[in-house]
Amino acid sequence: MRWITYKNAVVATCLFFSLAFPLLSLLRYQHFMMGSYDLAIFDQAIWHYGRFEPPISTVRNMNILGDHFSPALILLSPFRLLWPDARILLILQAVIVSFSVYFIFQVLEKKLQNSLAAYSLSLTFYLFLGLQYALDYDFHLVSLSVLPLSLLLFGLFNEDSRAYWGGMLLVFLLKEDLAIIIFFVGIYQLVIRKKIKLGLITLLIAAGFFYLESTYLMPWFQDNPAVVKNHIDFYALGNNKGTMLITGITKPWIVLQTMVDAPEKIYTLIQTHLPFGFLPLFSPFYLLTALPIWLERLLSATQARWLFEQYYGISLTPFLVIATGQTLKALSKRVTFKIWQLPSIIWMTLVIFFLSLTVAVIKHAPITRLIHSTYYHISTVEASMNQAVSLIPPLSSVSAQQPFVSHLSGRSEIYWFPEHINEVKYVLVVNSRPATPLNDTERGAYITVLLKDKTKVLVYENNGVYLFRNSQKK
DSSP, X not given: OTTOOHHHHHHHHHHHHHHHHHHHHHHHHHTTOSOOHHHHHHHHHHHHHHTTOOOEETTTTEEGGGTSOOGGGGGGHHXXXXXXXTHHHHHHHHHHHHTTHHHHHHHXXXXXXXXXHHHXXXXXXXXXXXXXXXXXXXXXXXXXXXXXXXXXXXXXXXXXXHHHHHHHXXXXXXXXXXXXXXXXXXXXXXXXXXXXXXXXXXXXXXXXXXXXXXXXXXXXXXXXXXXXXXXXXXXXXXXXXXXXXXXXXXXXXXXXXXXXXXXXXXXXXXXXXXXXXXXXXXXXXXXXXXXXXXXXXXXXXXXXXXXXXXXXXXXXXXXXXXXXXXXXHHHHHHSOOEETTEEHHHHHHHHHHHHHHHHHHHTTOGGGGGGOGGGGOOOHHHHHHHHHHHTSOTTXXXXXXXXXXXXXXXXXXXEETTTTTTTSSEEEEETTSOBTTBOHHHHHHHHHHHHHOTTEEEEEEETTEXXXXXXXXX
């Protein structure tokens, strides 16, 4: 049958994971287990885009273009209009990531010269825990970057200029610091592939976009500079960007030492490369192009960036898979054999596939939750939380506890409890879930105060869920 081809098998696999990964995210959302912070920020911004309004986030108290330059998110606003719910972003994110494999497979097929080997290795993309953790944890720009980066790499290795420049443009419009990755891709073109003209053009465009976005465009949107994060916090190298750069160039041993000076960093390095048999570390392509991703994570003073279980590693996925293919191809030229008429490259890729599968199973990959029936059941507390959310009118202002925020982000005013509890129309809390930045004692104290406040009408109370209406707010 002519329709049974490896390319069609890849499309079918993409479709399968385009169903599995969204289901994983939607069930987590249904259980009010999302981190909520980033999902709420971007959902509110995209909600504003759909209304032709500036992408303001009241959770961050800023225009999101001043934090990360991400105008590409406008492309998602029509989908949110079709289904006015934050969950559409989780679905789109999972689908976008899942279909990245379509381009990665074609790179591997050309490189390995064997469709079965390319398909086997492509599956490690989905098994990678760094990718699954990201899809299991909110909505992030870096997750969306996987598709344009995969498109860019397809254009690079398969000599497709439209894919190369198109992927590059999407990267620039998605997040300003991703331009640094493109800069290193330019170095790879220049130094390793000896494509002088293409490498120089890539370098200059990447540097130009990064400078334009970070120096002019983002500050122009920063109407509240006090809340803007410093995303370059490499304080082990110095107190300002100039000192950091000079230290990094003149004292590279400090950079290397800082990248492995904590157990969490070493663990992340091991867990990232173990499923691929540490083969990416033998690829000049990976060592060069993945370097800025690792520098941003391991030099950061923000400890969350060091953690493997966080979302920061997802952008590495296409680089890891392609680099593994490069190393296996080089290895297969030195080690040639046949077993059951199958060449060595197939057996090598199957070994990596089963290694990735073993790691995913042993580490209880997030996707394995889908086989547990209990994950599909809603608790009585969660039912009460849903009921309370449904009682809040669509455009009313709300101060909500962490688990609720992303369920209420499609409005002009949504705040992170206990912010603005006396200025909003509704306050929503639950005494059995996290209340970051409050601890349990502080959360309980706030609930007690709200119950005693005569201006706060208790609209709903059940299973520790409290919904208050401000009687003085019209």
